[in-house]
Amino acid sequence: MKNSLIVLFIALCSFSVFSAPLHYEVSWTMDFQKKVSLVCDDESETTCEALCENMRRCEVLEKTCTNCIGNDLFITNFYKNIGESIVYSGREFDESTVYTPFVDDQFITLTANSIYNIITEFDSRSMRARFAKLCPFKTKTDPVVFIKVDEDRYPLYFYYVACDDRFFEITGTPDLYEQIKPALY
Numbered sequence: 001m002k003n004s005l006i007v008l009f010i011a012l013c014s015f016s017v018f019s020a021p022l023h024y025e026v027s028w029t030m031d032f033q034k035k036v037s038l039v040c041d042d043e044s045e046t047t048c049e050a051l052c053e054n055m056r057r058c059e060v061l062e063k064t065c066t067n068c069i070g071n072d073l074f075i076t077n078f079y080k081n082i083g084e085s086i087v088y089s090g091r092e093f094d095e096s097t098v099y100t101p102f103v104d105d106q107f108i109t110l111t112a113n114s115i116y117n118i119i120t121e122f123d124s125r126s127m128r129a130r131f132a133k134l135c136p137f138k139t140k141t142d143p144v145v146f147i148k149v150d151e152d153r154y155p156l157y158f159y160y161v162a163c164d165d166r167f168f169e170i171t172g173t174p175d176l177y178e179q180i181k182p183a184l185y
Contacts, residue, residue, distance in 0.1 A: 022047055024144045024162045026062075026111050034062040036109055036144075038102060044165075051099060058102070065108045066153040068116050074155045078110065078145075079119040083133030086172040090136070093160055093167040100159075107159060110145040134170065135163035145170065 022044040025037045038058040040048035045055040052058035068075045078086060110116060112131045113123035120127045131143045146159035158170040 023141045023164050024109075025141065026109050026113075026144055029061070034064075034109070034115075036060050036062050036102070038099075051103070060102065060105065062107070062109060063105070063153060065116065065147075065149060065155060068108070068155065069118070072116075072155060074147075075110070075116045076118060078147075079117045079127070081172065082127075083130035086134075086170060088134050088136060088161060088163075088168040089171040091169040093169065098160060098162070098167040106149055106151075108147050108149055108153075108155065110147060111142055113142075134161045135166075135168065137163065139164045 022038060022040045025039055027035050027037070029035055036059070038048060038051065040056055040058075048058050049055050065072070065075070108116075112127040117127060128142070131145075132139065134143050134145065141164055144162045146162065148156045148159050150156055160167045161170055
């Protein structure tokens with residue numbers, strides 16, 4: 001049923017709806033829950049309306065990643081190598097394909113001010129600069145990286161980086177992670 005809804009949503013919205021400006025925001029609630037919002041402006045309100053029946057904003061509470069704070073090599077190496085060996089590929093995704101993680105709830109987001117970042121201090125200027133390298137242009141909003149997780153909430157691979165209203169593939173997996181991944185999972 002859920003997959004049918006995703007297909008229906010993509011089919012309904014794959015016309016000119018997705019060419020309008022929109023962006024993701026990541027914030028925290030007063031209960032210390034991470035909230036991911038898809039924000040739509042006047043031109044893109046039909047996107048939000050089709051996705052969540054709200055014309056301005058779709059919000060989901062992001063579930064935590066299993067063992068990702070300090071224990072997961074994928075996440076730790078991501079923060080260590082972002083902007084260096086982990087970069088955007090130059091390939092831009094069609095906007096109609098980027099809502100799957102948001103709809104199916106099988107994702108985590110990584111930002112400069114993430115609890116998963118144990119490499120630098122929270123929301124540091126240096127980490128913001130490294131995240132900015134993932135986008136091919138200066139963004140108005142902070143870049144948000146989407147990571148696919150499995151049903152047990154373990155990270156699997158990069159979905160994409162959201163750079164304002166454009167979405168790019170990320171390439172470069174840390175060598176150490178690739179070498180030991182088979183033994184971990």
